[in-house]
Amino acid sequence: MPMNQPELHCPELTHEYRALLEVTEAIAAHRDLPELFRDLAQRLPQVVPVNFVALSLHDPVQNVMRLQTIQANVPADLIGGHVEPVDDTPAGLVWRTQQPLIVPDLEAEARWPTVIERMKEDGTKSVCIVPLTTAVRRLGAMGFASLEKEAYGETDLLFLQHVGKQVAVAVDNVLHHQDLSHERDRLRLLLEVSESIASHRDLTELFHDLAQRLPQVVPFDYINVVLHDAVRQVMRLWLLVTSEPSTISPGLETPVEESPGGFVWKTQQPLTVNDITQERRFPKLMAMLRENGVQSFCAVPLTTAQRPLGAMGFGSLQRRVYQEAEIDFMQQVAKQVAVAVDNALNSEAALAYQRQLARERDRQRLLLEVNNAVVAHLDLDDLFMAVSACLRRVIQHDGSSLLLCDADSGEWRIRVLDFANNESFVEQGRVETVTWSPCCVAIETGKAAVFHESDLKEKAATSDIARHLLSKGVKSYCSVPLLSHHRTLGALNVGRRKDDRFTPEEVELLSQVAQQIAIAVENALAFQEIATLKEKLSKEKLYLEREIQTEYNFEEIVGESQSLKRVLKDVETVARTDSTVLILGETGSGKELIARALHNLSERRDRTFVKLNCAAIPTGLLESELFGHERGAFTGAIATKIGRFELADRGTIFLDEVGEIPLELQVKLLRVLQEQEFERLGATRTMRVNVRVIAATNRDLAQLVDEQKFRSDLYYRLKVFPILVPPLRERAEDIPMLVRHFVQKFAARMKKRIETIPAQAMKALQSYSWPGNIRELENFIERAVILTPGNDLFVPSSELKLSTSAATSSANSLNATLEQAEREHILKALQESDWVIGGPTGAAARLGMKRTTLQSKIQKLGLTRSK
Incomplete structure (x- = not known):
């Protein structure tokens, strides 16, 4: 039962305002969600009757509601961790509709029987659930339960909605922090992969090791390597590690055009098949995978800096959708594995392989340091100092800056990170205008923009930014967009005074650093919003x-x-x-x-x-x-x-x-x-x-x-x-059903008891042509219900007769006019052709009709030459 939201302006609600302030202080004091909810479970009963406080979050991958935590101030058996489909839980209804829900008596509630039964086992009598939503996204729902029936009124609902708004920002902040922690774990695992590759000379042992480590981030049941044979133009299964026995074994050869690995090798793009039963390409190999119970799989390029080798594949015996982040992680793994495979194929390149592996390991270690610095700082100023220190170690440069959008003015402003010898390329706090600049290119395209001295000189004639950078001696400049949640927060800029172009590897590394900075910036902005008690609703929500x-x-x-x-x-x-x-x-x-x-x-x-x-x-x-x-x-x-x-x-x-x-x-x-x-x-x-x-x-x-x-x-x-859609006059047999439907509808609304509809009235309703169709019938029945004094529907038949008579007269008049016009038109054509009906100059040709049709019309209209 969604509720309206009354204004919170009554003088007697001072106690609630004080409680909201305490809730804000509790949010600021707790970073751990279970601790926060335990605190709320103790504080809230001072204002509203609350015995249980629960947090349910929506899982977008599985489209389910997950009971994240539940805290109580009374003995209870219910704990967190339950997972239910969205439509099988009241929290799912609140998340989907973005409307609060009050159930005054659980005994009378028939929806969601499984969830309701769990709550009743702990003595819950009534519940109130509010949306958990920020300006960025819908997270889930927050529930409050009481051991008393009808414990919550509209004033309680308003107070709990304000609590939910504050807690939503805190939960979103924690989730962002968890994303950063996940990124740190991902980088740590990549570092472990590098170390595993370095410690295993035998590739079979290496892949058995990877099959144990990698499912921590990307779940799979098998992993393989398919290599291209340039002589025979086939893709050969070189190595396969599975969790279950398989009928497929290494050595299997497939033509390039009939192999997913061949597709990946040719295009150098990952290939994902979420449901093998729907895949129509590669029929022979798909049949073999289905035979072994594979439901979903993905293949990523196996490529070194020197050459494309083939593809690395991984798949699942359960149907699942591999996310973009998972595929990106496996591509990072494949880059390291490719070096090991190339080394095994060409033992003479062992020294180059070791150097490449060491560089990759150092790079992952530096990225891990960047991630740790980002996780540790929520304040923007502290964050920028930490990022500056990390950038100096990650890549050689003479100056760096961040372009961010000012939340108050909506303008793009420069934040200086670090410059050598205290000589900056850009002015701190300067507003970035709409004229051309490397930042504009990166933000508009969503991709890294790299410019050499010659590129800046080409733009110098029309761009103040280009002229300014050249005057400061900049010879190479790279701008990388800060992308988060499908939006651009700004750009990371790095410049050099040396005539040293940014390599693709350096640009990729800067892009990865920018991804972490983007998450940190969004996290810091969310932290600021908590401090100022943000109370906004998105325009999409208002419309919905x-x-x-x-x-x-x-x-x-x-x-x-x-x-x-x-x-x-x-x-x-x-x-x-x-x-x-x-x-x-x-x-x-x-x-x-x-x-x-x-x-x-x-x-x-x-x-x-x-x-x-x-x-x-x-x-x-x-x-x-x-x-x-x-x-x-x-x-x-x-x-x-x-x-x-x-x-x-x-x-x-x-x-x-x-x-x-x-x-x-x-x-x-x-x-x-x-x-x-x-x-x-x-x-x-x-x-x-x-x-x-x-x-x-x-x-x-x-x-x-x-x-x-x-x-x-x-x-x-x-x-x-x-x-x-046929008009009502063409479906007269539906009129009785429609009449009964509308009578029941309006009688219930007007609290009248109408039991019968006279047969004569129903016949009159069916005889009427209803030019206004169902809308006219609905309005007519509403008027009839209003006029009905007793149990029999009173139908003002006189209105129908007048309307029917007028319609019939109009129709007869129209038919007469059309017939007269047709008569005169045919007679004129006959006179002009001297009553010759057939032939190229006859009346039938003039009128554009068949001769037999014209003869039939002449007979019907009674036309003769004497007339």
Whole structure:
């Protein structure tokens, strides 16, 4: 039962404010989540009746809710660690809907039986659960339980929501800290891999060692090495280590084009297959893997600085999705393994292998030091000092700086890290303008940007930054973006006065350092937000709370007529695809319900369903509603606005009255349909989305195309799968069911008891043509329920008779007019052809119809030559 949020301005709530302050102090004092929740379990009962405090976090990989910790101030058996599907736990409902939940009496709650039974075993009578959400992401939910029934009211809910906002930032901070710790463990394991490679001369022993170590980071059940045979042009299985007996053995040879290892060797790109049963390439090898129970696998290039050798593969007997970070880690391992394999293949290169291995080991050790320095500092100033010291050891340079966005002003500002002889290339605190600079290139492209003296001279004519760097004697400059959670926080910049270009290895090393700095910067910013008691809600959340309604299915569609069943059959056919659907039908015929049914039956049902009535938005604002705008894009744009397409990413967008979209905007809509990309108003960056489009209209789009009021290419792009919703007059057999449905609905709302519907009234309702379709019927029944004094529905039949009479008269008049016009047109053609019907100059040719058709019409209209 989601609750509204009352304002927290009452004078008598001073005690709650003091408790919130104590909660803030507790968050600042505890870095360990179980300790924090134990503290909260002792403090909160002073304000609200709380006996249990629980933390449930969402696992995005497995899409489950994990009970992270639970603390109690009374004896209890329930502990943390339980894992439940999102839909099987109340915390999952709160996480998904972002609405708080109060269960006043667990005995009366029938949902989530497994979780509820666990809570009842510890004596819990009522619970309150609030979202655990920061401005960056939705983490999960925080629960409060009491041994008393109906323990929580709206004031308690408001207080606990404020507690949840503060705890969410603290939990996010701890998770970031855990990410950094994981990165440190990953680097330590890479260092161990380097040492293992150095200590094993026999590669079989080496891979048995790796098979024990690597699953700590990347789970797998087998690991192999496939090498390219340049003479025979095949890929040969050179080495295989498995946890279970296998029918595949080393020595197996496969043509390059039929081998996943061959694909990786040729493209030098990793290959991931999350579900072998869906893989249609490499059929022979896939059959062998299925025979051995392999469900998922990944292969990464095995390449040294001198040559590509083949591929290193690893797979799982359980179906799983290998994450980007896991694949990146295995690529780092493969780089070291490649050196060992190359050394084994070419013993004469042993000395070069040892040097390469030592460099890699030193590099991993230095990266580990950088990671340790980053983990140890949350304050930005302390962090920059630590990073500066690490950079001096990692790579030779004469100066370094960081470009970060100022949270208050939104401007990009320079932070100096370190410069030799106290001579800086850049000014501390200087605002980076929108003119060209290495930082701009790195931030816009999301990749490292490297410039030599000649490159800076080319830009000197148009760039103040380039001229400034050249005046300071800079000959080589590298700028690396700070990327975190799919956004750019800034850039790391390193410069040299020596004529020494940055090598690809140095750029890669700087990129890895930048990744750790990005996590640390985001962590430090989160730490600052905790100190200032950040209370913000994202615009996406506000929109979703206000407008998005996703609980619809076929149960909302009433009727059993054949025409309706044909429509629902089409819905079931196309729903599970991602194809564009165009819903056609008269006003009020239920096009939006069909669109919602398409969404709810699709694979996108767990994502957002966003609707927009294109006719209800002024033309000047429609582009901003669809695609969003940047701050300052036009007069009145005081803040960045998220567009409907962006909100619907990985979900469905429903464009109602699509025929009303102006021509100048149709081009941009066509691009989104074809390329799934667009730019916000006032922005230069292209945004990509994954959106399914469902459009609806009551207009004749084909006629609009003929009149050049609608683009033909957009029309055909929308008309991939048209669905025609029949008007109510064509499904009269559904009217009784609809009438009963609406009577029950409005009677319950108005607290009336209506038991019967007179047969004569129902007959009158079925005889009426309902030009306004279901919407008109619904409004008519609502009026009838209002007018009904007793248990029998009172239907104002006089309104139906008047309307029916008017409609019949209008139809007869129209038919008469059409018949007279047809008669005169045929008679004119006959007179002009001198009553010659057939032949190239006859009346049939003039009228564009068959001779027999014209003869039939002459007989029907009673036309003779004498007339």
